[in-house]
Amino acid sequence: MNIFKRLLKIGQAEIHALVERMEDPISLSEQGIRDMKKQLSDTVESAAKVRATIIRTESRVRDKEQEANTLAEKAKRALAKAQAGELTATEGEKMASEALLTKKRLVEDTQELQAELLEQTSKLQEVHKHIDVLKYNIAKWEKELTTLRAKQKVNEAASLANQQMANMDSNSTLDMLQRVKRKVANDEALAEAYAEMAQNKSELPDEQQAIQDELTALKKQMGIK
Known part of the structure; x- marks a missing residue:
């Protein structure tokens, strides 16, 4: 070789x-x-x-x-x-x-x-x-x-x-999406709560007026001035 x-x-x-x-x-x-x-x-x-x-x-x-x-x-x-x-x-x-x-x-x-x-x-x-x-x-x-x-x-x-x-x-991405979903749900629930409170406030003066009228009528019936 x-x-x-x-x-x-x-x-x-x-x-x-x-x-x-x-x-x-x-x-x-x-x-x-x-x-x-x-x-x-x-x-x-x-x-x-x-x-x-x-x-x-x-x-x-x-x-x-x-x-x-x-x-x-x-x-x-x-x-x-x-x-x-x-x-x-x-x-x-x-x-x-x-x-x-x-x-x-x-x-x-x-x-x-x-x-x-x-x-x-x-x-x-x-x-x-x-x-x-x-x-x-x-x-x-x-x-x-x-x-x-x-x-x-x-x-x-x-x-x-x-x-x-x-x-x-990955789990981190899914966890993030779950957190977003829960926050949206919480925001919706909070908005609904505020709406109910606003409605209750608007109904309160009419209820008080009705009680006041009934009290005045009762006093008149009893001769109370």
Whole structure:
């Protein structure tokens, strides 16, 4: 298992552990997204460094291949000069052999660099896969976070409405309504009492006058002045 797969497994384990002891899903999701974005930034930086190494290695391969070709041409020229009489056969072959030996070493160095290049390219591909996974997860969890925030707003509104309904049905509200009802009844009874008292007052002078008339008649009958 390569290093990036191990990192991803560790990240997944940490996320599952957080979910199991989750207290605030939104805060934890926000923190998880921040962590993934930091990891993405670090991984992109790593990818750039690996790519820079590849570019340098490719340049070295080209330089050595060009130098090897130059040495091959040098060996040909040495043999050609020996054949033309410009050099002795021994000198020509010696110069050609030296050029070919150096060329052989350059070819070997080039092969080693090409092997390194393959390894670096493979590593860069793994880094890019990790980057793609991080980008996918970030986009996914940002979408989930938007959904969580929307759900939280709905839940808060529903909770407030339920709380208000619960308060309306609570004993304190019913007691208040009962008190209002009793006060209205008391006010009505008090108003009725005042009305009766007012009526009795209006009837009192007529009753006294009738008694006074009866008393006067009785006194007259008895000859009392």
